[in-house]
Amino acid sequence: MVFRIQKKNEMVIELQRLYRDGWTDGMIFIKGILLCRSIELRWANNERNISCVPEGVYPVAIIQHPKFGECLQINGVKGRSGILVHVANDAQKELRGCIAPVFSLSGNGKGQHSRLALNYIIENLKISGEKEHFIEIKSKK
Numbered sequence: 386m387v388f389r390i391q392k393k394n395e396m397v398i399e400l401q402r403l404y405r406d407g408w409t410d411g412m413i414f415i416k417g418i419l420l421c422r423s424i425e426l427r428w429a430n431n432e433r434n435i436s437c438v439p440e441g442v443y444p445v446a447i448i449q450h451p452k453f454g455e456c457l458q459i460n461g462v463k464g465r466s467g468i469l470v471h472v473a474n475d476a477q478k479e480l481r482g483c484i485a486p487v488f489s490l491s492g493n494g495k496g497q498h499s500r501l502a503l504n505y506i507i508e509n510l511k512i513s514g515e516k517e518h519f520i521e522i523k524s525k526k
Contacts (some may be wrong), residue, residue, distance in 0.1 A: 394515055394516045394517060395515050395516070395517035395518065395519060396415065396509075396510055396513045396515040396517070396518050396519070397415070397442075397518075397519045397520070397521055398413060398414070398415055398445065398506065398510075398518070398519070398520045398521070399413070399414040399415070399520075399521050399523075400412070400413055400414075400423060400484070400520060400521065400522045400523070401414070401523060401524070401525040402423075402425075402437075402440075402522065402523065402524055402525055403524075403525045404427070404428055404524070405427065405494070406427070407427055407477075407493070407494065408424060408425065408426060408427055408476045408477070408493065408494030409423075409424070409425040409426065409427060409428065409437045409476075409494075410422065410423070410424060410490055410494075411423035411424075411425065411484075411525075412525070413486055413502075413506065415506070415509050415510075420486075420502070420505055420506055420509065421486045421487060421488050421502035421505060421506065422486070422487050422488065422489065422490050422496060422502075423484055423485060423486050423487065423496075424473070424474075424475075424476040424480070424484075424485050424487055424490070424494050424495065424496045425437040425438070425476055425480060425483075425484050425485070425494075426476050426477070426480055426481075426482060426494070431462075431463075431464055431465065433464070433465055433482060434481040434482050435481075435482065436482055437482065437484075438459060438462055438465070438468055438482065438484065438522055439462065439463070439522070440522045440523050440524065441462075441521075441522060442519055442520070442521045442522075443459045443460060443461045443462055443519065443520050443522070444459075444460045444461055444517065444518070444519055445457045445458065445459050445460070445470070445518045445519060445520050446458050446460065446518065447507055447510060447511070447518075448469075450469065450471065453469060453471040453472060454472075455503075455504075455507060456469050456470055456471040456472070456503065456507075457469060457470035457471075457503075457506070457507070457518075457520075459484075459520060465482065468482060468483055468484075469483045469484075470483065470484045470485070470486060470503065470506070470520075471483055471484075471485060471503065472485065472499040472500045472503055473485035473499055474487065474495060474496055474497060474499050475494065475495050476494035476495070477493075477494055485499050485503075486499060486502035486503050486505075486506055487499045487502050488501060488502045
């Protein structure tokens with residue numbers, strides 16, 4: 386296990402996962418405070434378009450995406466590119482290896498109020514004043 390010391394001028398989003406048979410649920414924290422939940426596809430050995438992102442720490446950037454609008458881009462994932470944290474309320478129908486924040490889980494990889502949850506995360510990153518942002522993805526203990 387690799388431990389990473391958080392530096393000044395950076396904000397870390399923590400995603401704690403619970404792996405299910407056909408999908409992945411999660412809880413998203415900033416500075417130890419639960420902001421929202423998340424939905425993702427199941428773990429499938431990091432296969433592009435069908436697997437959730439491998440556990441680890443990755444740099445993220447706020448971007449303007451042509452399809453999803455303002456969202457987060459996750460960089461540095463080995464063997465993958467184009468991974469986003471974007472709006473979606475159904476992992477199976479709307480995600481291809483990305484992460485969707487939601488305010489409530491409704492089961493089977495579905496959630497509600499994704500746009501509000503994503504906006505809440507982005508707003509927290511913006512008001513922090515921190516220059517660098519990271520996401521730490523790990524299993525729930």
